[in-house]
Structure formats: structure tokens, C-alpha cells
Amino acid sequence: MKLDRTAGLTLGLTFGIPLTLALLNQTTDVSAALHVPTYVIALAGKYLCFAMLALAVDLVWGFAGILSLGHAAFFALGGYAMGMYLMRQIGSRGVYGNAMLPDFMVFLGWKELPWYWHGFEWFPFAMFMALLVPGLLAMGFGWLAFRSRVTGVYLSIITQALTYALLLAFFRNDMGFGGNNGMTDFKDILGFPVQADGTRSALLVISAAFLCAQYLVARSIVRSRFGKVLIAVRDTESRTRFLGYRPEAYKLVVWTLSAVMAGIGGALYVPQVGIINPSEFAPANSIEAVIWVAVGGRGTLTGAILGAVIVNFGKTWFTGALPNLWLYALGALFIFVTLFLPNGVMGLFAARAKKPAPELEAAE
Amino acid sequence: MSEADTLLYLDGVTVNFDGFRALNALSLVLEKGEMRAVIGPNGAGKTTMMDVITGRTRPDTGKVMFGLDTDLTKLDEPAIAALGIGRKFQKPTVFEPHSVWDNILLALSGDRRPRFSLWARETAEEKRRIESVLETVRLKDQRDRRGGDLSHGQKQWLEIGMLLAQEPQLLLLDEPVAGMTDAETEQTAELLREINRTRSVVVVEHDMAFVRALDVKVTVLHEGSVLSDGSIDHVSADPRVIEVYLGR
Numbered sequence A: 001m002k003l004d005r006t007a008g009l010t011l012g013l014t015f016g017i018p019l020t021l022a023l024l025n026q027t028t029d030v031s032a033a034l035h036v037p038t039y040v041i042a043l044a045g046k047y048l049c050f051a052m053l054a055l056a057v058d059l060v061w062g063f064a065g066i067l068s069l070g071h072a073a074f075f076a077l078g079g080y081a082m083g084m085y086l087m088r089q090i091g092s093r094g095v096y097g098n099a100m101l102p103d104f105m106v107f108l109g110w111k112e113l114p115w116y117w118h119g120f121e122w123f124p125f126a127m128f129m130a131l132l133v134p135g136l137l138a139m140g141f142g143w144l145a146f147r148s149r150v151t152g153v154y155l156s157i158i159t160q161a162l163t164y165a166l167l168l169a170f171f172r173n174d175m176g177f178g179g180n181n182g183m184t185d186f187k188d189i190l191g192f193p194v195q196a197d198g199t200r201s202a203l204l205v206i207s208a209a210f211l212c213a214q215y216l217v218a219r220s221i222v223r224s225r226f227g228k229v230l231i232a233v234r235d236t237e238s239r240t241r242f243l244g245y246r247p248e249a250y251k252l253v254v255w256t257l258s259a260v261m262a263g264i265g266g267a268l269y270v271p272q273v274g275i276i277n278p279s280e281f282a283p284a285n286s287i288e289a290v291i292w293v294a295v296g297g298r299g300t301l302t303g304a305i306l307g308a309v310i311v312n313f314g315k316t317w318f319t320g321a322l323p324n325l326w327l328y329a330l331g332a333l334f335i336f337v338t339l340f341l342p343n344g345v346m347g348l349f350a351a352r353a354k355k356p357a358p359e360l361e362a363a364e
Numbered sequence B: 001m002s003e004a005d006t007l008l009y010l011d012g013v014t015v016n017f018d019g020f021r022a023l024n025a026l027s028l029v030l031e032k033g034e035m036r037a038v039i040g041p042n043g044a045g046k047t048t049m050m051d052v053i054t055g056r057t058r059p060d061t062g063k064v065m066f067g068l069d070t071d072l073t074k075l076d077e078p079a080i081a082a083l084g085i086g087r088k089f090q091k092p093t094v095f096e097p098h099s100v101w102d103n104i105l106l107a108l109s110g111d112r113r114p115r116f117s118l119w120a121r122e123t124a125e126e127k128r129r130i131e132s133v134l135e136t137v138r139l140k141d142q143r144d145r146r147g148g149d150l151s152h153g154q155k156q157w158l159e160i161g162m163l164l165a166q167e168p169q170l171l172l173l174d175e176p177v178a179g180m181t182d183a184e185t186e187q188t189a190e191l192l193r194e195i196n197r198t199r200s201v202v203v204v205e206h207d208m209a210f211v212r213a214l215d216v217k218v219t220v221l222h223e224g225s226v227l228s229d230g231s232i233d234h235v236s237a238d239p240r241v242i243e244v245y246l247g248r
């Protein structure tokens, strides 16, 4: 695969910066000037997981014209799969000391593990589920929606309804996923303590590697003939049908893949933030993900990563300095970008290079 | 004429839009290898007729047969396209962000499924076919330009090129010379005659000079059904046609 400058820079920075942070955290003394504190490692890891969600959103929104306002649902489902694995690792170290049942089940008076929790103590199974569950849900949802030619605002609304329905479902204690409180107090992952500096640094580098891999997969897809058809579907769907293409099949493939990508992001997110609860399904989360992509530049892939990192960096700063103003700032940012930067931050670079990327300029 | 020579057969096709009758018991027979010009005032139902043939609009009554035994009213657009019916739209629609080359590439007849296009590499054979189409529609020099950057006339030609790349048995062209200069119009007439050597064509047009240049059988549509048909001289001498075109 040939890499152009943008792709080379994207990969270099996406992997290079986290790797440097992790190395500095691990090899320097806490008192050293260059030392990177562990909380920064955890934050950076979180940003990268959000970037995976953004990449997933950009793939469907930027290239297939599907404005998903429910993508955080796929992210959260991947997160829950990881959460279930981590809960099972706690074993008898929980408050109630029950080797088989997670604390919240003991608290509810449950006597045995529900059938759908079996297998999650085994890491490969749990990770397989982190891909399978979001993928299957997206496939079923997409099959129904695209076949009935639901598009535009209607599609956006039902994606929002999907994540809202899951939010309500996961709030319920009898679902067996910890209800309102979700899952937390994780102890270790694959035998390594989740809180340890070394584990956090490793998770950061692993997240960076997965993000790079997702970027490469997404990039080769949008540049393939499949991707060209997809862009054609985005701009002039009916025309593609008269050429003999079935837009619903193309959308279904990219939509399902995108959900799986979001699921991977969610699975890597949970050990790094140490908790998963139903608030991850909140409709606002999905909307924020769309804003990240808009800020970075829709239909550019690199912009999705950039947007996720920039906006979340801003969010971290704001919630520290002016916590009440964050939502206003986010709204203002979105309006500003929509009005003045239709191609986001990437549009600024492209304007400077006087050579817009073909994917970029078409995203209207 | 024997039945085996019939390529397209519309029989009593009626289309209602909220009580408005866009096609009214329209019947039309096209032979294999024939080129037919369809004329008629605005709103006569010409575009609707193409919508019915290509599966975009389902008729309320009537039959639309392709070849001997394919009922087009039972199929959707991609299935009809796969049978070998290609269509050029009244408003030129090319894939604007894609290069001229890629526009033709996406139109080339071949496997349309995602599982193929995900892995497809441009073959030497495909390159040769694209080049030959670009040669035919005189867009060789424009191959790297964005479809959206072409002039109106060039877009019309690109769309005709996309149609050729599909290698259809039957081409439906909706007002292909709208917005073209006289020279371009003449070239298009020549191109259609060339295409017609191997394929059947239905062309809807307003431009009488163009229809005359094609020198083929003409069908006049009016209020959703056939008003008159025959040679251009025959129909333009028909008093009913004169009334429809000039009478008010």
C-alpha cells in the first residue's frame, strides 16, 4: 500500500506521540523534568479510544452519507464486553468475596451467573464478543433500515432512538449488567493490575496500534473501488441504482464494519477509564462524536482522529477550569465550524496546500 | 414483424400521480436494433415512460416486457440495469467528486457486489475498455478532471460514455443534447447513429433539428399516450401534432 504525506504523518504522530509518552512515563523518574505523569497516560489513552469512535463515525458519515447519532451505542457495547471480562477477573477479591458472582449480582440476591455471562472469564471470547455484538446489532439494524430505504434525518433519528433504548435497558438491574452503577473496581487484565503505571502505558501503546490499524483499514476501504461506489452512493444514490449497484448492500457493509471499529474503541476504553456504565449510551455522547468529526473535517479520516483529540483536550481543560461552560463552548464550536470551517481543521491544511483531497471537498 | 424481433413492448401502461394521469394506456413496440425518437411537449410523460421502463416508477396498469419473457414491472432498478438497460438522465448526473476515468470505471459492466469491489484491482482489460469509451465520447484529454468540473456538454457526453461502458442492449437517453452547442448536437447525433449499429436506442428530445438529423422513426407523446408515429416528415405534417405543438 502506498502512503501519501497525510497518511504518513497521521500514522507517525498517532503512534509516535503515545509511544513517546509511554516511554517517558516508564523510563524517567517521577521527579525528572521530562517525566509524564500517569494521569496523562490515562487521558491520552481515552482520547485515542474516542478517536476510534470518531473514525468509525467518519467512515459512515463522511463516505456513505449516513449521519449516525447513535454510534456511541456500539462503542458502549464493546466496552461492556470488556467490562464483563474484567468483572470476572475480580473473582473472590470483590466486597462480598464471591468467586463466581460479581458484587452487584450478590447484592441483588442472585444465586448463579446468568447464561450470557458464561465464557466472559476467557479473554479471547470476551474480545470476540466486543466485535460480534456491535457488529450483529449494526447488521440487523442496517439491514432493516437500508432495505426500507430509510435515509437522511429519519435514519439519524432512529439511530438516536437505538442508543436511547439501550440506555434505558442497561439502566435496569434485572438486565444483569450492573444497572445504574455499571461495572467498576476492576483488578487486573490478563494478569496485570489495571491501575499500574506499566499496564496503563502498555494499554496506551496498544490503543495507538489499534487506532493506526483502523486508520489503515478505513483508508484502504475508502480508496478501493468499493469506496468509490460508496462516495457515489453518498452523493447520488439513485444514480448508482441505475448502474446496477445496490446501495443498501454497500451501506450495510460499511455500517457493520464501522460498528465493529467503534466496539474495539469501547473495549480498549474501559480498562483505561476503569468503569463502564449506562451513561455511555447517552444520546449526547453520539452527538459529541459527530462534532469531533465535523471539527476535524468530515470525510478525511485523519480529521476524525484530530477532531477527537482536539475537542476532548478542550473538554478536559474546560471541565477543569470552567466546568459549567463546557456545553456552551462545544455548541459554539460546532456552530463556528459549520459556518466558517465546512471542511474542519483539515480544510485549513488543504486550503494552504491549495490541493483539496478528493474525498474532502465532496463531503457536502 | 415477428415477436422474436421485439426488444421492448409497452402495453396499455397507465401511471397516476395523485389522480393526475402521467401515462394513459401508453403502448409502444421497439424492435431489436432499432433507434426511436420520442418527442412531445413538456409534461407529455416522456420521462415518466423512462421511469417505468427502468423500474423507478411502477405502473398502475399495463405490461412492460423486455425481450420475450421478462416483465420489467416485477424488477427493481439494479435488476433492470443488470439485464442490459442503461439510462441517461434529463439532468446530467455524473459522480462529481470522481475523475472522468473513475466515472467510467464505476459504470463498466461487471460484478457489482461489495465483496468484489472491495478487492477489485483495475485490470489491463478494464483500462483498455475505459480508454476506448473515452475515445468514443471524446473525453480522452479530460480523463483526470473531476466529473463536477466538466462543462454541461461534457457532462452529457460523460454520461453517454458511462452508458456505453455498461454495454447495455438498450439505451434510454432523456434529452441528451439539452444545453449543447450546435456543433456538439451534431456530433451527438453522429455518435448515436454509431452506437445504434450495435445497440437499440430510445432517445427523448425536444430539438427538432437533432431529431431530423437522427433520421429514425418518431413517436409523438401527448398527455401520456401516443398521438402519432412515423417518419419525421410524416409526424410533422400530422394536423394533430401541429395542433399540440403550435395550436396554443
Ligand SMILES: Nc1ncnc2c1ncn2[C@@H]1O[C@H](COP(=O)(O)OP(=O)(O)O)[C@@H](O)[C@H]1O
Pocket (backbone or CB within 6 Å): B017, B020, B021, B022, B040, B041, B042, B043, B044, B045, B046, B047, B048, B049
Ligand atoms: N413523481 C411525480 N409526482 C407527481 N407528478 C409527476 C411526477 N413525475 C412526473 N409528474 C407529472 O407527470 C407529467 C409528465 O411528466 P414527465 O414524464 O416528466 O414529462 P416530460 O418528460 O414529457 O416533460 C408532468 O405533468 C409531471 O408534472
Ligand SMILES: [Mg+2]
Pocket (backbone or CB within 6 Å): B046, B047, B048, B090, B174
Ligand atoms: Mg422530461
